[in-house]
Amino acid sequence: MTICITATGLHVPKDKITNEELVVAFNAYVDNYNTTHAQAIQAGEKVALQHSSAEFIQKASGIKSRYVIDKKGILDPEIMAPIFPARKIGEELSVMAQMGVQALQQALDNAGLKADELDGIICAGSNFQRAYPAIAIEIQHAIGMVGGFAFDMNVACSAATFGIAQAVGNIKMGLAKKIAIVNVEIMSAQLNWRNRDSHFIFGDIAAATIIEELDTPKGYEIVDCQLFTQFSTNITQQYGFMDRSESLSAGEQVMHEGMVEPVYDKLFLQEGRKVFREVCPKVSEIITTHLAKNHIPTDKVKRLWLHQANINMIDLILRTVMGKDADKSIAPISIYEYGNTSSASPMVAFHEHQDGVQSGDLGVICSFGAGYSIGSVIVKKV
Numbered sequence: 020m021t022i023c024i025t026a027t028g029l030h031v032p033k034d035k036i037t038n039e040e041l042v043v044a045f046n047a048y049v050d051n052y053n054t055t056h057a058q059a060i061q062a063g064e065k066v067a068l069q070h071s072s073a074e075f076i077q078k079a080s081g082i083k084s085r086y087v088i089d090k091k092g093i094l095d096p097e098i099m100a101p102i103f104p105a106r107k108i109g110e111e112l113s114v115m116a117q118m119g120v121q122a123l124q125q126a127l128d129n130a131g132l133k134a135d136e137l138d139g140i141i142c143a144g145s146n147f148q149r150a151y152p153a154i155a156i157e158i159q160h161a162i163g164m165v166g167g168f169a170f171d172m173n174v175a176c177s178a179a180t181f182g183i184a185q186a187v188g189n190i191k192m193g194l195a196k197k198i199a200i201v202n203v204e205i206m207s208a209q210l211n212w213r214n215r216d217s218h219f220i221f222g223d224i225a226a227a228t229i230i231e232e233l234d235t236p237k238g239y240e241i242v243d244c245q246l247f248t249q250f251s252t253n254i255t256q257q258y259g260f261m262d263r264s265e266s267l268s269a270g271e272q273v274m275h276e277g278m279v280e281p282v283y284d285k286l287f288l289q290e291g292r293k294v295f296r297e298v299c300p301k302v303s304e305i306i307t308t309h310l311a312k313n314h315i316p317t318d319k320v321k322r323l324w325l326h327q328a329n330i331n332m333i334d335l336i337l338r339t340v341m342g343k344d345a346d347k348s349i350a351p352i353s354i355y356e357y358g359n360t361s362s363a364s365p366m367v368a369f370h371e372h373q374d375g376v377q378s379g380d381l382g383v384i385c386s387f388g389a390g391y392s393i394g395s396v397i398v399k400k401v
């Protein structure tokens with residue numbers, strides 16, 4: 020039995036924000052804040068906010084732009100959040116399902132499959148716009164897949180590789196022969212666009228990956244998967260269904276004055292430096308030991324499709340896995356244009372950077388992120 024990645028698809032929102040546009044909006048917000056709170060700042064009761072800069076963003080992260088589902092709200096210094104109307108469940112497709120369907124349809128077309136040939140859909144991501152019914156089941160319904168199963172799973176930025184591993188496991192158990200992984204990321208709604216340390220990091224996107232059990236392999240054979248997690252509070256997004264009760268428990272003041280602030284505190288937050296320091300060596304170790312377990316010398320690896328969190332992380336992981344003189348084209352970059360697209364990001368790199376990969380070449384798809392969570396999938400071009 021050979022299990023293969025036979026196709027991928029991508030849905031990119033239309034709105035693009037460059038660093039320069041983002042920084043103009045952010046700095047206008049900072050100026051408004053500092054003017055409004057001038058007295059409190061002078062009295063030492065509040066701290067003046069500092070400007071962001073496009074040069075810093077590109078140097079620290081590599082990011083030049085990102086795509087989002089609503090640019091207008093994000094770039095309004097009075098709002099700084101995407102705005103989209105609520106959709107009535109069952110009558111209109113949810114935003115996540117709509118993006119997922121578009122990516123999945125492209126992947127199905129690329130695989131030469133019809134939706135009802137799928138046996139399973141796993142919607143794997145870093146967040147879901149509701150708890151249930153599952154977004155994956157809505158996608159299953161909308162795309163016209165009859166029978167089979169669909170479910171959501173959340174492993175933050177690592178959800179794509181963990182999803183691939185689940186698909187492989189499900190196929191090996193005989194639950195399915197063809198499974199689609201759909202990574203829908205609406206990071207713009209999870210991000211605190213007023214936080215100077217992280218307002219530039221993420222973008223929205225949807226990616227889809229078709230995994231099939233085949234007698235005649237095609238695409239990329241999945242050689243082996245390895246998963247790793249270790250608890251860390253250095254990356255969090257805690258907004259959730261307990262918030263109402265926690266606000267009530269905190270009393271009147273929080274209910275009347277503080278609803279907005281606790282919400283902002285619970286959006287994406289990270290200790291970027293610590294994440295960088297702790298995650299990079301672990302990712303390199305996981306990839307290296309995973310390759311060794313499969314008796315693959317690192318110089319046989321032609322491509323590393325890595326999670327696109329930060330250009331410097333990608334560089335460091337490439338050098339520690341492949342050697343300090345490693346050819347940079349081994350680890351392709353999509354972060355310049357898309358930013359960090361969370362779980363979708365290694366699949367965006369995989370989707371866009373297969374040129375030059377020959378039959379028999381080995382590659383690794385690797386994700387890493389909150390949890391911490393790290394996933395490594397070794398693939399071989401058919």
Ligand SMILES: CC(C)(COP(=O)(O)OP(=O)(O)OC[C@H]1O[C@@H](n2cnc3c(N)ncnc32)[C@H](O)[C@@H]1OP(=O)(O)O)[C@@H](O)C(=O)NCCC(=O)NCCS
Pocket residue numbers: 070071072075076079080176215216217220254289290291292294295328329332359387388389
């Ligand atoms: C987030 C990240 C890009 C920040 O880069 P960094 O080099 O660590 O930057 P720091 O936060 O240490 O800040 C460095 C300096 O730039 C300043 N700075 C921070 N944000 C800034 C901004 N938007 N504009 C201008 N300057 C900024 C800081 O105040 C600091 O100034 P100081 O040296 O005078 O104190 C980097 O830590 C990172 O990529 N970490 C990996 C984590 C990650 O990407 N996770 C995503 C989820 S997987």
